[in-house]
Structures are given as C-alpha cells and as structure tokens.
Amino acid sequence: METYLWITSVWGVYLGIAVFVLGMGLRIYQWATTPKSPVRLGMFPKPATKSGRFFKMLKDTLIAPHSAKIEPKMWIFAMIFHVAALAAFVGHLRILGEYPILPELLGGEHAMNTFAAYAGSIAGTLMLVGVIFWIVRRTFGPYKNLSVPEDYLLLFLLFGVIIMGDHLRFVYGGFIHADTYQEWFRSLLAFKPMFPEKLLSGNVGWSLGTHMLFTDLFLIYFPFSKLVHTIGSFAANYVRSE
Amino acid sequence: MEKVQLETLTGVIDKKMNRQLKQYIDICARCAICKDACHQYVGTGDFKYLPARRAELIRQIYKRYFDKAGRFMPALYEAREPDDNLLDELYDSTYACTGCRRCMYYCPFSIDTAWILSVAKAILIAAGRGNEMLGQLADAAIFKGDNAAMFEGVMLSGFDDISEEVRAITGDPEHRVHVNKEGADVLYVALAGAHSIRPAAVIFEEAGENWTISMFEAANYGFFYGDTEKARLITKRYIDEAKRLGVKEIVVPECGHAYRVAEFFYEAWSKEPMPFKVTHILEKVDDYIKSGRITVDKGLIEGKVTYHDPCQLGRNGGKFEQPRDIVKAVTDNFVDLTPNRAEQWCCGGGGGIVAMEEFKDVRLKSGAKKVEQLKASGASVLACPCENCRLQIEELNEVHELGMEIWQVIDLVVAAMPLPGNQKGAEATE
Numbered sequence: 001m002e003t004y005l006w007i008t009s010v011w012g013v014y015l016g017i018a019v020f021v022l023g024m025g026l027r028i029y030q031w032a033t034t035p036k037s038p039v040r041l042g043m044f045p046k047p048a049t050k051s052g053r054f055f056k057m058l059k060d061t062l063i064a065p066h067s068a069k070i071e072p073k074m075w076i077f078a079m080i081f082h083v084a085a086l087a088a089f090v091g092h093l094r095i096l097g098e099y100p101i102l103p104e105l106l107g108g109e110h111a112m113n114t115f116a117a118y119a120g121s122i123a124g125t126l127m128l129v130g131v132i133f134w135i136v137r138r139t140f141g142p143y144k145n146l147s148v149p150e151d152y153l154l155l156f157l158l159f160g161v162i163i164m165g166d167h168l169r170f171v172y173g174g175f176i177h178a179d180t181y182q183e184w185f186r187s188l189l190a191f192k193p194m195f196p197e198k199l200l201s202g203n204v205g206w207s208l209g210t211h212m213l214f215t216d217l218f219l220i221y222f223p224f225s226k227l228v229h230t231i232g233s234f235a236a237n238y239v240r241s242e
Numbered sequence: 243m244e245k246v247q248l249e250t251l252t253g254v255i256d257k258k259m260n261r262q263l264k265q266y267i268d269i270c271a272r273c274a275i276c277k278d279a280c281h282q283y284v285g286t287g288d289f290k291y292l293p294a295r296r297a298e299l300i301r302q303i304y305k306r307y308f309d310k311a312g313r314f315m316p317a318l319y320e321a322r323e324p325d326d327n328l329l330d331e332l333y334d335s336t337y338a339c340t341g342c343r344r345c346m347y348y349c350p351f352s353i354d355t356a357w358i359l360s361v362a363k364a365i366l367i368a369a370g371r372g373n374e375m376l377g378q379l380a381d382a383a384i385f386k387g388d389n390a391a392m393f394e395g396v397m398l399s400g401f402d403d404i405s406e407e408v409r410a411i412t413g414d415p416e417h418r419v420h421v422n423k424e425g426a427d428v429l430y431v432a433l434a435g436a437h438s439i440r441p442a443a444v445i446f447e448e449a450g451e452n453w454t455i456s457m458f459e460a461a462n463y464g465f466f467y468g469d470t471e472k473a474r475l476i477t478k479r480y481i482d483e484a485k486r487l488g489v490k491e492i493v494v495p496e497c498g499h500a501y502r503v504a505e506f507f508y509e510a511w512s513k514e515p516m517p518f519k520v521t522h523i524l525e526k527v528d529d530y531i532k533s534g535r536i537t538v539d540k541g542l543i544e545g546k547v548t549y550h551d552p553c554q555l556g557r558n559g560g561k562f563e564q565p566r567d568i569v570k571a572v573t574d575n576f577v578d579l580t581p582n583r584a585e586q587w588c589c590g591g592g593g594g595i596v597a598m599e600e601f602k603d604v605r606l607k608s609g610a611k612k613v614e615q616l617k618a619s620g621a622s623v624l625a626c627p628c629e630n631c632r633l634q635i636e637e638l639n640e641v642h643e644l645g646m647e648i649w650q651v652i653d654l655v656v657a658a659m660p661l662p663g664n665q666k667g668a669e670a671t672e
Binding site for chain 1: 298559584585
C-alpha cells in the first residue's frame with residue numbers, strides 16, 4: 001500500500017500539479033499570443049461602459065442567466081455541481097493549514113471538524129448528483145450524439161475523484177480529520193514527502209491513494225480538455241459585450 | 243484526401259485562426275444548451291442543425307491538425323480529416339445556418355457559432371464546395387461595381403419612374419429621387435427594387451433631407467457566400483461612391499445584414515476606419531418623427547400591429563427600440579411578440595437561405611416558432627424591417643394561412659403620413 005501511496009499521492013501529485021500549471025500556462029499563452037478577431041463579435045444588449053461590460057461578463061460567466069432561462073433543469077444541476085465543487089475546493093484548503101478565526105467562532109477544533117464533516121458531506125453528495133445527472137444526460141438523444149469520448153473520460157475521472165472523496169468522507173471522516181491529511185500534504189509542499197501513521201494503518205491509504213489517482217489523472221488531462229472553459233469562459237463572455 | 247487539397251483546407255483554418263475562434267473551439271463543453279435556441283434544430287429535430295454540432299465539425303478538423311492533444315489522441319476528440327462525409331455535412335449545416343446568433347445568446351460561454359461557421363464557409367469555398375447561387379450573386383454584384391457605366395441608363399430611368407410615383411404620393415412637384423448629388427448629407431443605399439426606394443424617398447423629401455441615392459444596392463451576397471474579399475468589394479462600391487460625393491452619412495435600408503456589414507464588418511475587411519457615420523433608415527425615420535420633421539397620424543393603420551426584430555438588426559445590431567417607437571407612433575394598437583428583442587426567434591430566412599432553393603424544406607420547417615409567435619400575438623399586421631425576413635414570413639403566412647399583412651416599416655410610415663396621394667396598402671404585398 002505504501003508504494004501505491006507513493007505513486008499516487010506523492011509522485012502523481014507532483015506530476016499532476018506540474019502538468020496542470022504548465023499546461024494551463026501554455027494554453028493561456030497560446031490564447032494571448034493569437035491575434036484578436038478583427039471583427040467586433042459582441043451582441044446586444046451590451047453595457048456602454050467598460051466597467052459595465054466587466055460586470056456583465058462576471059454575471060454571464062458566474063450565473064449564466066440566459067442559459068437558466070432556456071434550460072432551467074440543466075442550469076440547476078450545473079449550478080449545484082459548480083457551487084459544490086467550489087465549496088469542496090475551499091474545504092480542501094484545510095490541508096494547507098487550518099483556517100484562522102473560524103474554529104474559534106464555531107467553538108473549538110472538534111466543532112470545526114464536525115462543521116467540515118457536514119459541509120464536506122453535503123458538497124460531496126451534491127457534486128455526485130451533478131456528475132450523475134451529466135452522465136445520464138449523455139446517454140440518450142442529441143446529448144449522446146453530440147458527445148465524444150473526451151466527455152465520458154472527463155465524467156469518469158470526475159466521478160472517480162468524487163466517489164473516492166465521498167468514500168473518505170463517509171467511511172473515515174469520523175476519525176481522520178484535516179490535520180492528518182495536512183501533515184501529509186505539507187510534507188509534499190516541503191519536498192520532504194511522508195505519510196502519517198494514521199494513513200498507513202488500516203485501509204484508508206488505499207482509499208486516499210485511489211482518490212489521488214483519479215485526481216492526478218484529472219489534473220494531467222485538465223489543460224488538454226474542454227475544462228479550460230474554467231478560464232476561457234470569462235474571456236469569451238467578455239467578447240459578447242465588445 | 244490528396245495532400246495538396248488537405249494542405250489547402252488546413253491552410254484556410256490557419257489563416258482564419260484568431261483568439262476568439264481558438265477559445266470557442268477549446269472551451270465548448272458540448273452541453274447542448276444551444277439546441278433549444280436554434281430555430282432550425284427546434285423546427286426539424288435534425289441533429290446536424292444543432293449549433294454545437296455545426297461547430298463540432300470544425301473542431302474535429304482543428305483537433306486533428308492544429309492541436310497537440312488531438313494529434314496525439316485523435317480518437318478521444320473524434321478528430322478527423324475533412325473527407326467527403328465531413329464536407330457534405332458541413333455544407334448543409336453551414337449554408338443552412340441563418341447566422342442569427344440566438345445560440346450565442348443562450349450559451350453559458352457566449353460561443354459565436356456563426357463566427358466558427360465563417361471558417362467553415364472559407365473551407366467549403368477552398369474545397370470548391372461554396373454555394374453556387376450565392377457565389378454567382380456575389381460575382382454579379384462585383385461585376386456591376388466594375389462596370390457601373392453599363393448599368394447607369396437603366397438605373398436612371400428606374401429612378402425617374404420612382405420619382406413620378408413619389409410626386410404622386412406627396413403631391414409636391416419638386417420631389418424626386420436625387421441621383422449623383424455632390425454635397426448631399428446622406429447617401430441612401432437601397433435594395434434592388436422600387437419598394438425599397440419609393441417610401442424612403444417620400445420620407446426623405448417630406449423631411450427636407452439633403453440626400454442622394456446610391457447606384458448600388460446594400461445587399462451583400464459575398465457576406466452570405468462566406469468570401470470576405472468578395473464581401474469587401476461589394477461594400478466598397480458604395481463606400482467609394484460616398485467618398486466621391488462627399489456625403490456625411492450612409493443610410494442603409496430595411497435590411498438586416500446590410501446594416502451589420504456596414505457598421506460592424508467593413509472596417510475589419512478593409513483595414514481602414516469607416517469614414518462615414520452608418521445609420522439604419524429606421525434610426526433616421528424615428529428621429530424625423532420625434533423631431534417633427536415628418537408627421538404621422540395614428541388611426542390610418544387598421545388592425546393590431548406587431549413587430550419582428552430581424553436578428554441582424556436587433557440582437558446583432560442593437561436596434562430594438564427605434565423601430566418599435568416608429569410603429570407605436572403610427573398605431574395605438576401595438577402588441578409585441580413573445581419572446582422579443584434579444585430573445586426574438588429567427589424567422590428562418592436569414593443568411594441568404596431564401597436564395598438557396600435546396601434549403602427550402604428546412605427553411606419552411608424552421609419557421610415553426612415564428613408562426614407560433616405570430617399566431618399567439620393575435621395581430622393582423624406585421625411590421626418587419628428586413629427583406630429576407632419578409633420573404634420568409636410572407637411564405638410562412640401563405641403556407642400556414644395566417645392571413646396577415648406583412649409590411650416594411652417605412653411603408654407603414656408612409657401609409658400613416660397625411661399625404662394627398664397616399665396609397666395605403668398598395669405597397670404592402672409588393
């Protein structure tokens with residue numbers, strides 16, 4: 001198990017982060033160095049001022065009000081997924097270090113862990129719901145016809161990341177908390193990788209390793225997939241108002 | 243596919259590539275939210291008309307030849323070469339697209355499918371598969387520009403006839419269509435046909451405008467065909483004319499794409515700033531009415547009136563209110579279509595599709611939403627400021643027996659003007 005953990009949760013993490021950062025950098029560099037469209041591609045109505053256009057871009061990207069109007073069901077599930085993913089990401093930041101003030105506000109370390117358990121469980125469940133909706137949606141009709149293997153691969157990787165994350169949350173969440181994962185992750189950041197005893201005993205290592213395996217693959221593939229919409233959608237939505 | 247032809251086609255993509263195209267191709271999540279936005283997909287249920295699918299064909303070629311990940315794992319992206327199968331589907335989905343950009347309006351990333359299809363058209367032309375009819379119409383317009391003198395006699399005699407009609411309507415013996423008037427403030431670039439000139443001339447003359455007519459028409463089949471050089475040459479005909487006459491402003495007629503071409507595309511094609519102010523005729527007319535330069539009476543137009551936003555004028559041109567204000571000035575009995583303005587359904591007749599007989603079936607089916615809207619409005623008169631929209635809606639009107647009167651907005655205005663020889667209704671069905 002230790003070898004599995006070293007592959008997925010040490011070297012895989014280094015590789016994943018490196019490919020992700022370099023790949024996204026390359027993608028942004030390619031966009032930035034390709035000449036802009038000579039034609040103004042904006043559509044109406046559009047705000048008259050630059051700041052107006054900027055805020056419209058933020059609204060269009062973060063809330064997508066037009067999409068909500070035409071396909072509310074898809075919008076709700078997409079919103080559920082994205083908001084839950086953001087919450088999960090924010091929650092995961094605890095592996096870098098404990099949040100300031102929040103534990104005191106909640107009434108101590110134990111309360112903080114309980115709060116994280118609830119928040120993480122909800123976010124993890126909602127993400128799973130979102131991904132399952134997308135998977136099912138791609139199995140019939142025009143959605144199926146439009147899908148390419150890339151779409152299924154990404155959903156498979158996401159499903160793996162989430163289901164293993166939920167597994168860690170629901171099975172081991174009661175006795176392994178952020179501080180344990182923090183020890184492991186901070187050792188990676190210090191380039192002195194190690195695993196705390198708690199992760200090596202029992203089967204939790206297999207679960208963490210699999211969660212990380214999916215995560216590594218997801219990060220590696222991210223810059224070469226349609227997921228670059230995380231950044232590109234801001235630029236494209238800005239062009240809408242130009 | 244032969245190497246030479248392949249290089250030609252990929253060369254087109256290379257030449258046309260820009261930041262926005264690259265981003266559109268990279269970020270589309272194939273979520274298919276666009277499917278319910280497209281009148282053609284909704285009207286036919288045919289997968290090839292799903293907007294993201296239309297763009298997907300270009301993405302497949304792009305991934306195959308321009309994207310490292312696509313070259314490394316083509317199967318993952320269904321990346322493929324532009325073979326006959328792909329080009330056949332591309333032809334149908336590209337030339338059928340009316341360029342209404344309703345899909346872009348609803349897309350969470352605002353992906354401009356019509357812009358991606360401009361590359362598709364360039365590829366089809368390079369492959370010798372450009373639409374023949376549109377290509378011929380574009381060439382004919384360019385020929386006319388190169389041989390203007392050959393057409394002058396016919397044009398002048400036509401303008402004389404229209405001048406007679408204008409005088410008969412206004413009752414003023416001085417009124418006429420001004421031709422080649424140096425020092426005019428306004429150059430009116432009409433469409434081919436008296437219907438586009440007569441009411442405009444009545445309005446300009448009644449408003450006391452210092453205007454002159456262009457010897458060329460505003461329609462641009464080079465734009466529909468997808469050849470920007472042809473499109474530029476066609477537009478350049480009246481730009482040069484406007485320069486020669488020293489006008490201050492170019493006024494385009496009740497035509498959607500003509501406005502968009504002049505206001506949004508010509509600068510990019512010619513790589514020089516547009517030297518004139520470009521105005522749509524309905525902006526002018528709205529201004530004449532609001533400033534009291536012309537008078538219109540409510541009550542001369544009978545029945546409930548509604549208004550269709552042509553996509554190139556509304557969503558893509560930003561002129562939502564002026565045409566409505568004009569219609570509301572000539573009638574108290576106005577009702578809007580639902581949805582309207584930026585969300586207005588495309589009638590199905592844009593992008594040159596009315597000139598391509600082969601798409602007639604798709605075109606009529608894709609008008610289903612428009613027919614639904616018109617029926618629901620309960621109106622008996624439709625004001626519609628775009629020639630292609632009007633041709634399409636007139637046909638829908640007939641096929642679906644809607645019994646509506648389809649009017650140009652300027653015809654409605656003239657009909658509502660208290661003039662001695664007003665031929666209310668006579669122009670409606672021309």
